[in-house]
Amino acid sequence: CTETEPQTPKINNGEQIGIDLGIKTFATISNGETIKNPRHGKQHEEKLAQLQRQLSRKKKGSNNRKKAKLKVARLHEKVSNTRTDFLHKTSTKLVNDYSFIALEKLASKEMSEKNFGRSINDAGWNKFTNMVSYKAESAGCKVVFVNPKNTTQECSNCGKIVRKELWERTHNCTCGLSIDRDLNASLNIL
DSSP: OOOOOOOOOOOOOOOEEEEEEOSSEEEEETTSOEEEOOOHHHHTHHHHHHHHHHHHHSOTTOHHHHHHHHHHHHHHHHHHHHHHHHHHHHHHHHHHHOSEEEEEOOOHHHHHHHSOHHHHHHHTHHHHHHHHHHHHHHHTOEEEEEOOTTTTTBOTTTOOBOOOOTTOOEEEOTTSOEEEHHHHHHHHHO
8 A cells, every 4th residue: 555665674793693493492502592492382281182172072063062162272372372472582582683593494394294293393493484584684684594414413513423312412522522412403503
């Protein structure tokens, strides 16, 4: 309906960071900062199970079933809204504070079909990366996606590949580097 002048992009003089997305912590930033995973779905899991049990006991086609179905839908919407709110606030803070953000190009759909599907979908990695990408343009921030191959296994100090299992949370290399596994990955991503 209206015509507006295009805004000139902001100049952002923040530092450069790499972000490793995870399940235990939502994100680990290469400067050592971690963003806690709020686990929105897990918070409402018991209430959702209770409402779904109540729904399953209602007679099909009845008004009480419609009411129970609406309660389940409202709770799903609440979980979705709280997750989206968290992702918006986190992505906005990151693009405003930092001038260069490096993220892994994760195939979150394929990953969720193999392992930890509920936790990956609950974290909202794909939605988060999309939000960071489109918000970066107006905030004067540059976002780059890197290949996730060996970001966790490679040593950020010497570049040597150090194999580790998923349950191993510390990166120990022969060069003497011993840091958190996610911090090592975020440094490699950067």
